[in-house]
Amino acid sequence: MKICLSIAPKLMRDALKILQEFRDTSAMIEVRIDGIKDLKLDQLLQQPRPKLIITNRRKDEDGKFSGTANQQFEILSEAIRLGADYVDVEFSWEEKFIKNLLSQSNKTKVICSYHNFKETPINIEALYRKMRKTGAHIIKIATTANDIADNKMIFDLLKQSCKDRQKLIALCMEEAGVISRILGGKFGNYLTYASLSDKEQTADGQLTYDELKNLYRVDQINYRTNIFGLVGNPVKHSKGIFFHNKIFSSKQLNAVYVNFLVSDLQEFISKFRNVFNGISVTMPFKEEIVNLLDRFELNSVRLGIYNTVIKRNDKLIGFNTDLPAIVSLLKKRTNLRGKEVVVLGTGATSETMAFAALSNNCKTTIIGRNPKKAEILAKELGCEWTTLDNLQSPSPDILMNGTSVGMKGNRQKTIVPKSLLKKGMIIFDAVYNPTMTPLLQDAVEAGCKIITGLELFQKQAQLQSKLFSESIK
Numbered sequence: 423m424k425i426c427l428s429i430a431p432k433l434m435r436d437a438l439k440i441l442q443e444f445r446d447t448s449a450m451i452e453v454r455i456d457g458i459k460d461l462k463l464d465q466l467l468q469q470p471r472p473k474l475i476i477t478n479r480r481k482d483e484d485g486k487f488s489g490t491a492n493q494q495f496e497i498l499s500e501a502i503r504l505g506a507d508y509v510d511v512e513f514s515w516e517e518k519f520i521k522n523l524l525s526q527s528n529k530t531k532v533i534c535s536y537h538n539f540k541e542t543p544i545n546i547e548a549l550y551r552k553m554r555k556t557g558a559h560i561i562k563i564a565t566t567a568n569d570i571a572d573n574k575m576i577f578d579l580l581k582q583s584c585k586d587r588q589k590l591i592a593l594c595m596e597e598a599g600v601i602s603r604i605l606g607g608k609f610g611n612y613l614t615y616a617s618l619s620d621k622e623q624t625a626d627g628q629l630t631y632d633e634l635k636n637l638y639r640v641d642q643i644n645y646r647t648n649i650f651g652l653v654g655n656p657v658k659h660s661k662g663i664f665f666h667n668k669i670f671s672s673k674q675l676n677a678v679y680v681n682f683l684v685s686d687l688q689e690f691i692s693k694f695r696n697v698f699n700g701i702s703v704t705m706p707f708k709e710e711i712v713n714l715l716d717r718f719e720l721n722s723v724r725l726g727i728y729n730t731v732i733k734r735n736d737k738l739i740g741f742n743t744d745l746p747a748i749v750s751l752l753k754k755r756t757n758l759r760g761k762e763v764v765v766l767g768t769g770a771t772s773e774t775m776a777f778a779a780l781s782n783n784c785k786t787t788i789i790g791r792n793p794k795k796a797e798i799l800a801k802e803l804g805c806e807w808t809t810l811d812n813l814q815s816p817s818p819d820i821l822m823n824g825t826s827v828g829m830k831g832n833r834q835k836t837i838v839p840k841s842l843l844k845k846g847m848i849i850f851d852a853v854y855n856p857t858m859t860p861l862l863q864d865a866v867e868a869g870c871k872i873i874t875g876l877e878l879f880q881k882q883a884q885l886q887s888k889l890f891s892e893s894i895k
Contacts, residue, residue: 423606423607423611423612423613423614423640423641423643424450424612424613424614424641425449425450425613425614425616425631425634425635425640425641426449426450426451426452426475426613426614426615426616427440427444427449427450427451427452427615427616427617427618427631428451428452428454428615428616428617428624428625428628429451429452429453429454429618429622429624430454430457430622430624431453431454431457431458432457432458432459433458433459433460434458434460434461434462434465434466437453437458437466438465438466440618441466441471441472441474444472445470445471445472447472448641449472449631450472450473450474450475450507450613451472451473451474451475452474452475452477452510452615452624453466453474453475453476453477454477454478454479454485454486454624455476455477455478455497456477456478456479456480456485456486456487457485457486463476463497463500463501463504464504467501467504467505467506473507473508474506474507474508475506475507475508475509475510475533476498476501476506476508476509476510477509477510478494478497478498479512480494483512483514483537484537484539491515491519495519495522495523498511498523499523499526501530502523502526502527502528502530503526505529505530506530507529507530507531508530508531508532508533508560509523509527509530509531509532509533510533510535510562511523511532511533511534511535511558512534512535512536512537513534513535513536513552513553513556514536517556520532520534520556520557520558521556521557524556524557524558524559527559531559531560532558532559532560533558533559533560533561533562533591534553534556534558534560534561534562535562535563535564536549536553536562536563536564537564537565538564538565538566539566539595540566541565541566541568541572542565542566542567542568542572542575542576542594543565544575546563546565546575546576546579547579547582549563550563550579550582550583550590554586554588559589560589560590560591560612561583561588561589561590561591562590562591562592563576563579563590563591563592563593564591564592564593564594564595564625565593565594565595565599566594566595566596566599566626567594567595567596567598567599567602567627568596568598569598569685569686570598570601570682570683570684570685570690570694571686571689571690571693572594572598572599573594573598573599573601573602573605574693574694574697576592576593576594576599576602576606577602577605577606577608577609577697579592580592580606580609580610580611581609581610583610584609584610589612590610590611590612591611591612591613591614592606592611593606593611593614593615594627595625595626595627596626596627597626597627597658597683598627598683599627600627600629600680600681600683601651601680601681601682603615603627603628603629603634603640604629604634604638604640604643604678604680605643605647605649605678605680605697606640607640607641607643607644607647608643608644608645608647608649609645610645614634614640615628616628616629616630616631616633616634616635617629617630617631618630618631637663637664637667638663638667638678638680639667639671639678640678642676643678644676646676647676647677647678648675648676648677648678648699648893648894648895649677649678649680649697649698649699650666650677650678650679650680650698650699650700650701650702650890651679651680651681651682651698651701651702652679652680652681652682652701652702652703652704653682653684653687653690653701653702653703653704653707653711654681654682654683654684654703654704654705654706654707655683655684655685655705655706655707656683657681657682657683657704658681658683659830659855660681660704661854661855661876661879662679662681662702662883663679663680663681665879665880665883665887666679666883666886666887666890667679669887669891673891675891675894676894677699677890677894679890682694682698682701684707687707687710687711687714688714691714691738695733695738698733699732699733699890699893699894700730700731700732700733700889700890700893701730701731702729702730702886703728703729703730703731704729705769705770705771705826708727708728708729708769708770708771709726709727709770711728711731711740712726712727712728712740714738715728715731715738715739715740716737716738716739717737717738717739717740718739718740719739719740719741719742721742721745721746722740722741722742722745724777725742725745725773725774725777727742727744727770727773727774728740728741728742729741729742729743729744729770729882729886730742730743730885730886730889732889732890732893733893734893741889742774743882743883743885743886743889744771744774744878744882745774745777745778746882746885747878747881747882747885748774748775748778748850748878749778749781749782750881751850751873751877751878751881752778752779752782752820752848752850752873753782755848755871755873756819756820756848758779758782758783758784759782759783759784760783760784760785761779761784761785761818761819761820762784762785762787762818762819762820763776763779763784763785763786763787763818763819763820763821763822764786764787764789764818764820764821764822765779765786765787765788765789765821765822765824766789766790766821766822766823766824766825766827766837766838767788767789767790767823767824767825768788768790768792768795768796768798768799769824769825770824771824771825771852772788772790772799772822772824772825773799773803773824774824775822775824775850775852776788776799776803776805777803779820779822780803780804780805784820785806786803786805786806787800787805787806787807787808787818788800788803788805788806788807788808789807789808789809789810789812789813790807790809790810791809791810791837793807793809796808796809810837813837813838813839813842817842817843817844817847818847819847819848820847820848820849820850821838821842821843821847821848821849821850822849822850822851822852823837823838823849823850823851823852823853823859823861824852825837826853827853827861828851828853828859828860828861829853829855829859830855830856835860836859836860836861836864838861838864840864840867840868843864843865843868843870844868844869844870845868845869845870846869846870846871847865847868847870847871848870848871848872848873849861849862849865849870849871849872849873850872850873850878851872851873851874851875852875852878853875854874854875854876854878854879855875857874857875857876858874859875862874
């Protein structure tokens with residue numbers, strides 16, 4: 423799949439500078455000329471230069487061109503005469519305009535585009551077939567993803583275009599549609615659009631050229647590429663994309679790792695089961711995933727929480743890499759037998775922490791903001807429980823935080839009073855953004871030993887990576 427850098431310069435000098443910078447690369451560049459105040463097409467299209475898509479959208483087409491439709495047509499006609507590699511026109515143009523451009527096109531390829539800034543319509547295949555009748559060399563369909571399931575409609579459409587031998591650019595906009603910009607090459611997408619930077623996007627959800635080229639290696643993605651990713655909500659700040667893609671690249675594996683922003687886990691598994699090879703599972707789905715698995719790795723069965731899923735012979739197998747990672751990090755700091763441990767929280771991460779402590783003969787107490795949840799979890803695990811009001815009790819040997827308190831964006835900075843922190847204690851915080859949370863900062867000041875959420879992430883990710891790599895054929 424080609425990467426097309428999409429730019430919307432305000433002046434010719436800005437456009438020419440970018441073309442010069444990318445002159446010796448394989449990049450294709452879309453120039454949105456409707457915003458260029460001093461447009462000179464002959465200068466823009468003079469050689470040497472990268473391959474160019476010339477796009478000129480009117481204001482009612484979400485562009486900046488204030489002229490008439492006839493003037494818009496004349497500008498694109500001139501671009502063809504000057505040797506543009508591609509020109510982009512909207513499907514909403516009258517058919518005679520599109521046919522007229524095609525009759526002039528010579529070596530220039532005409533892209534016929536459709537944009538929907540509200541949704542991904544369910545009749546998208548019917549729309550695609552209408553657009554094919556224009557005779558355009560390339561069809562482009564860009565819709566808005568209101569849910570990750572909308573991407574599946576785009577992938578299915580790309581598969582159909584391959585059967586039809588029709589060149590198609592298809593993608594979803596907005597955050598929920600980011601995966602379509604990365605994974606389209608697996609299903610035959612002609613190209614994907616990129617921005618120079620996060621601040622220079624020409625469409626919502628657009629990734630940068632550097633991200634697409636160097637992080638996701640989208641120009642190498644093909645129908646054989648193995649797909650892995652993080653399933654959660656939110657997923658925007660996850661470090662997994664950097665960790666796993668770096669390993670895939672270093673091992674020269676035909677694989678990519680993406681963020682799946684999911685709102686309905688059951689629907690996602692149903693629609694994407696045949697798309698992914700393995701997934702990492704994070705909040706809020708670590709417990710819900712258990713009902714959607716076919717088999718379980720034996721060492722994880724007693725806990726019943728799974729943060730990793732591998733597909734083998736079309737069966738979804740659940741693993742837990744958090745548990746061995748937590749135990750390993752704790753054992754590096756101390757002998758666990760007989761230690762007094764306090765675990766903050768009642769969610770999946772907290773439960774895994776408590777289970778790790780109990781499995782290593784630690785006296786364990788769960789503290790929850792919701793007393794009922796804390797009591798239920800403690801009974802399930804066979805340990806003690808209490809409330810935040812009693813947190814001032816004698817300091818434990820180990821305190822572990824499995825809540826989101828301290829996470830970037832969380833208004834509450836910490837729930838642990840400094841008076842509880844004593845020299846020699848081990849403080850383990852599962853939050854990794856930021857690495858040094860307020861709790862860990864207080865712990866360092868008190869002379870405690872600390873284990874960061876980043877350490878936990880890296881350790882469990884190493885175990886996940888091994889599972890992912892072994893599943894690649």
